[in-house]
Amino acid sequence: MFDNFRGFLVNDLSIDLGTANTLIYVRDQGIVLNEPSVVAIRTDGRGEKRIEAVGIDAKRMLGRTPSHISTIRPLKDGVIADFTVTEKMLQHFIRKVQAKRLLRPMTRVLVCVPYGSTQVERRAIRESALNAGARKVYLVEEPVAAAIGAGIPIGEARGSMVLDIGGGTSEVAVISLNGIVYAASARIGGDRFDEAIINYVRRQYNMLIGESTAEMIKHKIGTAFPGHEVMELEVVGRHLSAGVPRSFTLNSNEVLDALQEPLSGIISAVKTALEQTPPELGSDVAERGIVLTGGGALLTDLDRLISEETGLPVIIADDPLTCVARGGGALLEMMDRKGGTSFAID
Amino acid sequence: MSQDQEQQNTTEEQVEQPDMPEPGAGQVEETPAEPAYTGKTPGELLREGREKRELTIEDVVIQTRMSLETVRALEEDRDPPQNAWVYVRGYYRKYARALGLSEDEILGAHERFVGGAPAPEPISDEWAPADVSPRGGVPRFVLVLIAGIIFGGLAWWLVPQLSRELKSAEQGAASADTESRQTASGTSFTVQRKPAPRPALAEPVIAAAPESGDDASTEATAEEESDAEAESGQPAAETPQADQGTTASEEAATESEAADALPEGNRLLLKFTERSWVNVVDASGKRLLDGIVQGGSERALSGQPPYRVFLGYAPGVSVSFAGSLIDTSTYITDNNTARFTVGGETRETP
Numbered sequence: 001m002f003d004n005f006r007g008f009l010v011n012d013l014s015i016d017l018g019t020a021n022t023l024i025y026v027r028d029q030g031i032v033l034n035e036p037s038v039v040a041i042r043t044d045g046r047g048e049k050r051i052e053a054v055g056i057d058a059k060r061m062l063g064r065t066p067s068h069i070s071t072i073r074p075l076k077d078g079v080i081a082d083f084t085v086t087e088k089m090l091q092h093f094i095r096k097v098q099a100k101r102l103l104r105p106m107t108r109v110l111v112c113v114p115y116g117s118t119q120v121e122r123r124a125i126r127e128s129a130l131n132a133g134a135r136k137v138y139l140v141e142e143p144v145a146a147a148i149g150a151g152i153p154i155g156e157a158r159g160s161m162v163l164d165i166g167g168g169t170s171e172v173a174v175i176s177l178n179g180i181v182y183a184a185s186a187r188i189g190g191d192r193f194d195e196a197i198i199n200y201v202r203r204q205y206n207m208l209i210g211e212s213t214a215e216m217i218k219h220k221i222g223t224a225f226p227g228h229e230v231m232e233l234e235v236v237g238r239h240l241s242a243g244v245p246r247s248f249t250l251n252s253n254e255v256l257d258a259l260q261e262p263l264s265g266i267i268s269a270v271k272t273a274l275e276q277t278p279p280e281l282g283s284d285v286a287e288r289g290i291v292l293t294g295g296g297a298l299l300t301d302l303d304r305l306i307s308e309e310t311g312l313p314v315i316i317a318d319d320p321l322t323c324v325a326r327g328g329g330a331l332l333e334m335m336d337r338k339g340g341t342s343f344a345i346d
Numbered sequence: 347m348s349q350d351q352e353q354q355n356t357t358e359e360q361v362e363q364p365d366m367p368e369p370g371a372g373q374v375e376e377t378p379a380e381p382a383y384t385g386k387t388p389g390e391l392l393r394e395g396r397e398k399r400e401l402t403i404e405d406v407v408i409q410t411r412m413s414l415e416t417v418r419a420l421e422e423d424r425d426p427p428q429n430a431w432v433y434v435r436g437y438y439r440k441y442a443r444a445l446g447l448s449e450d451e452i453l454g455a456h457e458r459f460v461g462g463a464p465a466p467e468p469i470s471d472e473w474a475p476a477d478v479s480p481r482g483g484v485p486r487f488v489l490v491l492i493a494g495i496i497f498g499g500l501a502w503w504l505v506p507q508l509s510r511e512l513k514s515a516e517q518g519a520a521s522a523d524t525e526s527r528q529t530a531s532g533t534s535f536t537v538q539r540k541p542a543p544r545p546a547l548a549e550p551v552i553a554a555a556p557e558s559g560d561d562a563s564t565e566a567t568a569e570e571e572s573d574a575e576a577e578s579g580q581p582a583a584e585t586p587q588a589d590q591g592t593t594a595s596e597e598a599a600t601e602s603e604a605a606d607a608l609p610e611g612n613r614l615l616l617k618f619t620e621r622s623w624v625n626v627v628d629a630s631g632k633r634l635l636d637g638i639v640q641g642g643s644e645r646a647l648s649g650q651p652p653y654r655v656f657l658g659y660a661p662g663v664s665v666s667f668a669g670s671l672i673d674t675s676t677y678i679t680d681n682n683t684a685r686f687t688v689g690g691e692t693r694e695t696p
Contacts, residue, residue, distance in 0.1 A: 150432050151430065152432055229621070229659050230623065230681060287427065303440075311411060313410060313412045313436075313440065315432070315433065315439065316439070
């Protein structure tokens with residue numbers, strides 16, 4: 001009874017404000033929104049700008065817009081690149097997940113931020129959430145939220161390593177006793193994978209492909225470890241010399257070649273984390289293994305690559321894409337039980 | 347070797363325990379294409395899979411990088427040293443993948459074995475330092491009291507107004523009705539009062555549907571379903587809605603029945619002994635099969651010959667057309683792929 005009444009007055013949201021996708025977890029409802037972090041803006045004749053589309057509708061327009069409409073990805077490398085557009089996007093998403101009522105409930109928002117983000121970047125995220133309609137904003141570091149969402153018992157006096165590969169950043173952290181012992185954030189993620197594919201195609205085939213095509217190639221035939229199956233995909237791009245659209249066939253081994261550079265960046269971040277981890281915790285990690293979360297974990301055989309490079313077991317969390325948002329939701333519930341949490345920062 | 351025998355004995359003893367859950371045992375038909383849950387424990391399935399591939403426990407340890415103790419624990423259906431559910435599920439998934447078994451099947455067997463999906467451990471903040479941030483100064487009951495007063499006031503103010511508006515609306519509707527009746531008796535153009543508003547109302551509902559149901563997962567499920575339909579070659583209308591309770595064996599049985607129903611003349615049969623990527627296009631350019639197929643299954647395709655076939659791992663696939671087996675060994679390249687054409691006059695093109 002009291003919970004229902006409370007739910008009428010207060011609305012708790014956990015937001016994973018990612019470079020590629022924004023996910024919103026609503027308390028007692030689960031993940032209710034998972035849309036690309038893309039905004040399409042229309043500029044009218046007088047130079048005034050207004051939001052044309054947000055999320056999945058805007059992503060469909062990416063690279064296909066006339067001159068008076070521009071599609072923007074307001075987050076870059078896990079942090080806000082365009083403050084105003086981020087604010088509008090958040091506003092849109094929060095309104096979308098809230099039931100239309102006469103009295104708007106008080107919205108408490110927990111936003112996950114990259115570990116390496118600066119005070120200025122965190123403040124930008126906080127302000128942006130407040131301006132989007134939140135009454136209270138909590139910030140939590142992504143590796144902690146990812147670990148909680150994955151179901152790692154981080155309260156134990158044992159080391160657990162989590163590697164969260166998002167769209168803009170990859171975060172690696174060693175956690176014990178509910179605290180981060182070591183964490184690092186590399187500005188490498190799914191976007192860098194796409195860029196690497198675009199560059200490879202331009203270099204090898206003299207063809208130009210768009211971001212959406214590169215992402216599609218990554219999803220369909222992207223792999224991180226050489227397997228015994230070769231997958232092929234027919235791709236259409238613009239020939240740089242002839243200037244006309246042409247199709248060509250790309251196979252998974254070529255995509256693997258293209259992804260070598262960003263993948264080695266992630267591997268070296270993991271190796272550095274293992275080097276910096278105190279020996280007792282290092283042995284715990286060696287025994288338990290590394291838990292992979294984030295959309296990057298869905299890249300075929302990425303766990304195998306990290307396993308081969310580090311010699312440790314690497315396991316992929318259940319539903320890795322939503323771990324951060326679900327972890328944030330669990331923290332919100334804990335806040336209610338205890339009246340606060342030590343995980344929230346600032 | 348003796349260790350293996352010992353483990354086998356231990357597992358057999360565990361299987362004989364009377365309280366071991368064996369749901370669906372004997373009800374589900376076992377098919378060679380995709381073995382279903384037959385009441386075997388996950389450990390038994392893993393051990394059988396390993397022995398079938400002639401691997402030792404040490405081979406699995408090297409391949410998966412899990413500790414020897416963990417691998418043994420999994421095969422003996424004991425809790426591994428790291429018994430948090432995220433690790434246990436991860437280990438089962440990793441082991442299954444290393445053996446080329448279905449991850450879902452092993453995880454499903456594990457869930458049945460332990461009696462349902464394991465619940466995530468609640469996170470605790472007890473080790474964390476005390477929260478020093480100031481709490482909200484207003485006690486909760488005061489907030490509830492204030493909210494109650496506000497709602498009471500609003501109700502007191504809104505209810506009479508609403509009832510007044512409702513009455514006036516009813517009166518307005520009644521007068522409009524009488525007016526229209528009067529006009530209808532005089533002229534004929536008021537006959538335009540057709541039930542037109544109904545479709546006009548229906549349109550926004552359809553348009554709003556994707557917004558209200560903006561769950562990306564539903565879209566993804568729909569796509570997956572449509573993919574599955576495309577693979578099986580059955581029309582969407584005939585395919586029943588995906589049922590969670592459907593077992594793998596039932597799917598395989600349906601598949602083989604569908605394969606038998608195809609005409610023998612144009613039928614292309616692909617038998618997969620290993621997991622392989624495959625792409626089959628018929629003469630009309632229609633893509634009959636495209637994607638990874640697990641080992642131990644078979645696909646029967648029918649279309650307009652000749653078929654253009656590309657196999658990602660040709661040694662693991664046997665191809666037969668119109669009942670006769672085709673020798674693919676001559677087309678296998680260095681990287682184990684094979685590309686050839688089957689059927690029609692131009693039977694083979696390297």
